[in-house]
Structure formats: structure tokens, C-alpha cells
Amino acid sequence: MSDVYLNGEFIDGNLAKISVFDQGFLYGDGIFESFRSVDKKLYQFSSHYQRLLQSAEALSYPVAFTQQQLEDILLELCERNGWNNAYYRITITRGKGQIGFQRDMDNDLTCLIVGREFLGLDDRYYRQGIEVKVAQTRRNAPEAISPKIKSISNLNSLLGKLEAKATGAFEVIMLNNKDHICEGSASNIFWTRDQWVFTPAASTGLLEGVTRATIMRLCEEKLNLRVIAGEFKLQDLQFSDEVFITSTSLEVIPVVKVDGFIINQGQVGPIARRLREELHLDMGTGS
Template identity: 30%
Template sequence: MTKVFINGEFVDHEEAKVSYEDRGYVFGDGIYEYIRAYDGKLFTVDEHFERFIRSAGEIQLDLGYSAEELIDIVRDLLQVNDIKNGGIYIQATRGVAPRNHSFPTPEVKPVLMAFAKSYDRPYEDLENGINAATVEDIRWLRCDIKSLNLLGNVLAKEYAVKYNASEAIQHRGDTVTEGASSNVYAIKDGAIYTHPVNNYILNGITRRVIKWIAEDYDIPFKEETFTVDFLKNADEVIVSSTSAEVMPVIKIDGESVGNGNVGPITRKLKEGFNKYIETKSK
């Protein structure tokens, strides 16, 4: 029986219930993280919970847990579900209170929930690449917070699916921001370009790993804005996320990227990523 962590204990998934007055349910008033497990170890877990705690601070949410306590929870969750390779979803909401837009007064206890699932790495897509579609970025102006408010991302992803694409690459006006569930990179003349870290994108953990790999291999990593046209004329394009890892994009809006094959810099980044799995998992 699958175990879920909720309100301080591990329960069978059929017993894991959410109140109709939970502010995460009625307002999307909460945050989340998603952590990858490889061979029973948590990958870049310190970085994930550093971001989780930052997101909590940005929405004025006192979690009541330290990073170390949160790491212990997700590690125990892996063990009770006997998961070696997969992912852990964890979220915190502001808690249960009568529906009112302002914060509850007095404060209520946050609701912390986490579950784990087993799955393998996306080997076929990593080897062959995926298709992407471009779409206007209609999300709010605090995309740096990993909040539960993902309707804009959901609509973008559904748009991509309708056009036989695995990811939606979003743009504000002509400026590429990020994917519906990933960061985006254009590789041109041997350099990697990606949107700078600000309120328009989430500072992805895999994005940080790619930056480390670029430094290891002396590949220029340019954190600056670029246009949709620049993206479509890049030599290589990748997207990255905790579940997608370093994912090649071989077509955008039905047109081939570069020569339509996974390129040499992408392959080097994937090689470096495999090395970091060994050194950043614990």
C-alpha cells in the first residue's frame, strides 16, 4: 500500500484527505518542490529545500520545519514506499481556515503533504529529442516562486499536447522566458544562452547543474534574454527540469532545430549530468 506523508505522519494513500477549507485547495495558497531519486539517493536535495524555504518566505509562510527535517521526511518516504528510482512531490499550504482572501487571523498551522512515485529516466527522449511548441507567456509576475498557481503552465502544456509537442516554450512578447515545466536554452556558436534569473522564470535546480557543467567544460554560459527567432535559428536547443533532466529539443513549431539531430554540446551536457548524479546524490 502506497504511503503518503500528511500532517506529520505516514498514512495509506486512501486515507490521505484534504479539507475543503484548505487554502491550497481554494486559493492555490501554497508552494511545492519536486525532488529526483536515483538508486535510492536524493539528487541535489539541499538545493531543492533551499528553494522550498525561499518560496515559503516569499509568500510569508512559516513552514515550522528546517531543511534538515524536510530532507528526513522525503528520505523516509522513499524508504517506506521502497522506491529506488523516481520522484518525490512535497507541498505546503497556508493551512485550513474559513474562506477569506487575507491571511487567517490568528495564524493556522500549515499543511505539509508529500508523496513519492517510482519511474525510470526518460532514456528514449534523452537520446532522440522531443518536439516543442511556442506560446505566449500569460503567467503572473512572480514565476520565481514555486507556487501552486500553475493554471498558466497547464494551459501552455495542453496547447503543446494539441500540436503533438512534449513541451511549450513560453515567450513574453518576443522574449523567450521558460517552458511550461522547464527552463529553456538556445545553443549558438558554441555558447549556451538562457534567460537570466529574475521574477519571470523559476531558478531551476537542473538549470544550476547545467551551469556547473558548462563551467566544468569551459562552455560559455550566457544568462541573457533572447528572442523566439534566435531560438528557432539556434544550433541546438534544450529544456531542463528535475524529471526531464537535460532534454534535447529537435523541432520547434514543426521546424527542425539545427540539423534536426541531438547536437554535440547537448551530448556533452548530458555526459556531465550523469557525473553529477554520482556526486550530488545522497
């Protein structure tokens, strides 16, 4: 078992312990953020850190470390475990408390950072593309739960992921309560038509992924493609040339089938392939 970071200490993961009264365990009162390091250098770290602060502010969590301090912790974890390319997750909860909603909300926070060597997916997913299904589970309405909070209380996404597993699909497309395309259970979605790239707008209730923002920038800067963010219906995908999903861990995966509808005659298109190459160049890993 690799070392982890728990409440100010590096410790063997087998020895790490969190109270059964932790408010994250009891109530899902917690936030998380994921990071990647490439050749022991953190990628897009500032954007991920700012999103962590955004989530913390929404739940009135004081963040006990600066961006530089968190970077030092992550890289120390990388060194201790002998990783070169790594994937990390930081989880912060309200800490040990009491049961019942009439409870003190000012506990000492729990902070856990875990990681693993990042090996990536089998290359066949990028060469052959994937199938996605349209989930019956809808995205939480942004008026109910702000999508700006990256919460560990993530049952909505889990239900979507379970639907994907039940149907043998790699991922699902989740709609919002207005029937607009929103995002995947753990990814953002894009599609192309001619020289235009489309993606759902933040107003649909999606989590604005850091990789999503990077892909939007690369489309315009490197591929000279205009990106349009808006509110779209499922039928818009049927007229697309390419569909692909993005995330920190998935990078850019082409989609060749949506609910049985074939995209681009089942062939992986050039834009998804090129964007992944440009993303690797942006990371400093080459093509």
C-alpha cells in the first residue's frame, strides 16, 4: 500500500484511520479535487487549486494550506511512492463531529490526500472510440445543489455510472431537468459540425472541468475551431461529425455510438485525435 497524507502527516495507507464520526462519512459533508502530475510536474495545478478554494468557500471550510504548500505536499507524496506520472485526489471533510443535524459545524477538518501511478487507459479506447448511453438519471438542478461545489456527496453521478455499467456502455450522457444535454457521470462532452465545436454551457448545471476549459482553448488556439457553449438537445448530436468526452483522467476519448445512433459511420474522427495530441503537447509529454 502506498503512503498517503492525512491531517498533516505522511503515513502508510494501511495504517491511516478516520473516525466513524467523521461528517464526510456520516453526511457526505466534504469536497474533493483531483490532480495529475506529468514527469513529476503538476499540470494545470493553479486551476484545480482555485476550484478547490471555490468548493471550500461554499461550505465555509477554511483551507489550511496555500497553493505552494499543497503543491509541496503532492510532490512529496510523489517522491515517497516513487511515481513519475501520478493521479491524486484530495478529500476535505468537516471532520469528527456528532450525529444529528443539530450539531456543531465548527469541527477540525479532515484532510486526506491519496494517489496512484497514472497509467492511462488502454489505447484501443482512443483508436476505436466508445459507446455512451443516455442516462435516465437527471443531473441535479443547479438551483438545488450548486455545480460549483465538487462534493463527495456524489450519488447523482454514481447512479449514472451504474446505468452505464448495466448497459455495457463506457459512459452516460446526463440531461438536466429541462432536457438539455449536460455532461457525463464523470466527464464533459463536446461535438463538432463542420468547423464548429459545441459543448453544453455552465447554465445547464455541469461541473466546469479544468480539462474542458483546456480543450476549449486548444480548439481555438491550435485547431482554429470556434467553440460554442449553449443549451442543446439530444437531436443536436445526431447531426454531428464527431463526439468526444473529456476529463483529467480520460483526456479526450472519441464517441462513435450514442444510444445506438452511429456517429461518423463508427469511425474515430480527426479532431478528437488531434486534440489529444495537442493536450499531450500542452502537458509536455509530446504526442
